[in-house]
Amino acid sequence: MNRNLFIVLLIVFNIAIDQISKIIVRSTLTFKKSVDVIGEYFQLIWVENEGAFLGMGSDMNPTLKLIFLLILPTLVLGYVIYYIFKTKELDRLSLIAFCCIIGGGIANVFDRIVFKQVTDFFFIDLGGVFKTGIFNVADLSVTTGMLILLFSGVFAKKKSKEVSQEA
Template sequence: MNRNLFITLLIVFNIAIDQISKAIVRSNMIEGAAGEIDVIKGYFQLIWVENKGAFLGMGSDMNPTLKLIFLLILPTVVLGYVIYYIIKTKELDRTSLIAFCCIVGGGIANVFDRIVYGQVTDFFFIRITDSIKTGIFNVADLSVTTGMIMLLFSGVFTKKKKTTVA
């Protein structure tokens, strides 16, 4: 498959899965704890919340100008650069390429929400114990996190070719 087509399809797939899941949540759930769905009793719940900030609601109380800069403009510039980087850098191994596509797809999906809705729809919650639990997150967050973990593993387990100078 053509490399740029692969990149495009993988990014679009990440955006689509996220947006479809959010549309299902918005149309079928009640917002907040009252609409909580216990998927795996006590460990995995669906709880629909609208996040006006970034990760775990950080920045939700920023003034509108700072929100525009830090939650829309800066992420858009960074995502644009990452897209440029993955298209231009032909030496990326497949794992790193997939990882960057997941990060970009998830990032675009959340930026899209901020532009269209002014907030991001979150709905997954995992509780292992009372002290080990996640914040409420969405598929885009999962894509970004998966991409970051893949990049870490790729960096640790991929041996770089060393060139020797004679």
């Protein structure tokens, strides 16, 4: 498959699954009422987030919100899009990771532009051992992309170290 087409399709796929999931949540769940999926360990709870990650920045004045939650993320996403199209040396795993980050980022920025807030609905609580804030598919895409980049970077360093030791 053409590299540029692959990039566009993967970004669009990430945006689409996020937006479809949010449409389903807004049309089927009751606002702020939890639905147990796997007991109290995994729940769906529809909330609207006016801030960023875990509601941070929701109490900022409108000008700061515009700068930090719309303009700055849009500029960063634009640069990352430019970077992945221009940098042909990226390995496939890193390319997938960047596409997940971009797709999730665009999906949440879209919500901020259209709805002035972001729809969140996943909640995980593993009995105090691990507990999340309420998040959405876009957040999951961004986090997955970051983890893939982290692991691909670690494995790339390990592989280059092995190659240099052999030489």
